[in-house]
Amino acid sequence: MTKPERPVFVVGCPRSGTTMLQLMLHAHPRIAIPPENRFVMAAYDERHRFGDLNDPENRRALARWIVERKQTRFADLGLDGRAVIEEIVAGPPTLGSALGIVLRAYAARFGKPRWGDKRPGYFQRIPALRRMFPDAQIVHLVRDARDCVASLKEMAWYKLDVQHALATWMESIDAGERAARTLGPGAYHRMYYERLIADPQAELAALCAFLGEDFDPAMCEPEKVAAVAVPGRKTWHARTHGAVSTARSGTWRERLTPAELALCETVAADRLRAHGYEPDGAGRPPLPDYTRYLRVAAHRRLAARKREAKDLLRRRDEPSEVAARLTSATV
Template structure:
């Protein structure tokens, strides 16, 4: 059975796996709007106790101000009117998911599109939280060769960690994605591969559209046409999105990674790489000191994730607002499809 229309779309994956390219491809669809990467969804989720019971309109206003006014939220990248957005949140349903959905819906209306979503690579760590906010969500997980992700991350000026942490990040993205796939099922979770996407965009995007319940549109294969609108100018590391789809960066790990990094990648990530169709180079086994370093990093990250899960479970026993989830998407859309202000 085809999924119902207008479900929330979330794009995620390891950082530098091509999620911005996929965002633009989806944004090129005549019915779908995926905005530039924001910072307010998880921030609002983890700050929700500050706003109290959202059945109180004053608390909804405080939440709306938090989303719209904070510079770090990147609300300004969406091109929306702050006052109007605040008013719509205050007048909307009393749940956090609905407040967040109001912002994304406003972005979709900018382009006269009925369907909206969000993209952020690190969402792979927060799939449970996203499902609580948007119960109808469809997760789209983009996978890229882990060695390319590591090689790309270590060359980003904004990346504050080392290549060992990047390896642990890629492993997490695969592991958490696999767990979500089992839990959510084929109607709500879909994975595709960066290398296949750039090699055969029409075929891969057609399959993705079938999952989303949408008709494929050829414009999706020309994401560079919307890059000026959907990628903030300050993100200079996304210059390739302004060009036609190409394989220029695929396989670049051979030049970007040092021999010890290749060995460590293929030792600790080897089974995951092979399982996802990536061939190993035959590099020698990593040195014991590098393996111990990876184990420390991976363990620390797993423990931090577990601690966050336990904290959230405790919080949910005493939620200020009984229901976090977006009110039924269909009813929200009916409420908000009135005439647009000029």
């Protein structure tokens, strides 16, 4: 039986456990998922600047943009930049192919045939991901909104407020629902953080069945690959270097103020229940907090619609093909 080769993308609200899941997948003997990069969606959004990729010099310009710019985090992948540039130049003349070649090179670094990527915010761009990687499988990790919000507000790098954090969780849930409807069970798989940490073997076995892979017990010990797959500067991922634990699950009771908890449960009540999370009866939030949330959510929806409309317009005059030609299903 031929083994699958479809790329794997992990998405979810930030602080929902996606880095832990990245490591679990990376621990599989056939799959490699790199640290977060900043070139996949950035290259998609900037695709017009690279011109017709049928021209090798344009492919070289794209490759150098990926490899040589500090903003792309290419250095975190531990790859030979010159070799990657030449591989992109020699590769298929599509944007997805160029990006996939980088991710495939990362997998090859570990002697693994199957590649993919992880970035929580990809939940906002699933249609674009599927344009670039038509046979991609999307793995969506969901965590209790209250724990996500509590964790986000404690991150030094998170500069927004609780209203934005909650809106992000709501958007991730709605994006997952759309993906489930449009992609179907062969391309979209939802997991729950709380179930994953409570019974890693059962949840990862189900994930492997979705991916068409054999389960490997090494996946239950993600901490063993954290040193090579999580950049040391990301101190907020320190817990990934320890064994899988349920210790932080449900700690929102101590980490959210009563007003924050009331806001989460008022805004997200229906979605919480729909995904197995029972509201705690926190009551109604202060009116200023709730009205600010409504303004934030409306502004974010408008921004998302504008981004989608802009993308549709840009598709009309794309300089070259977007879809990758790296797997047997897309060649």
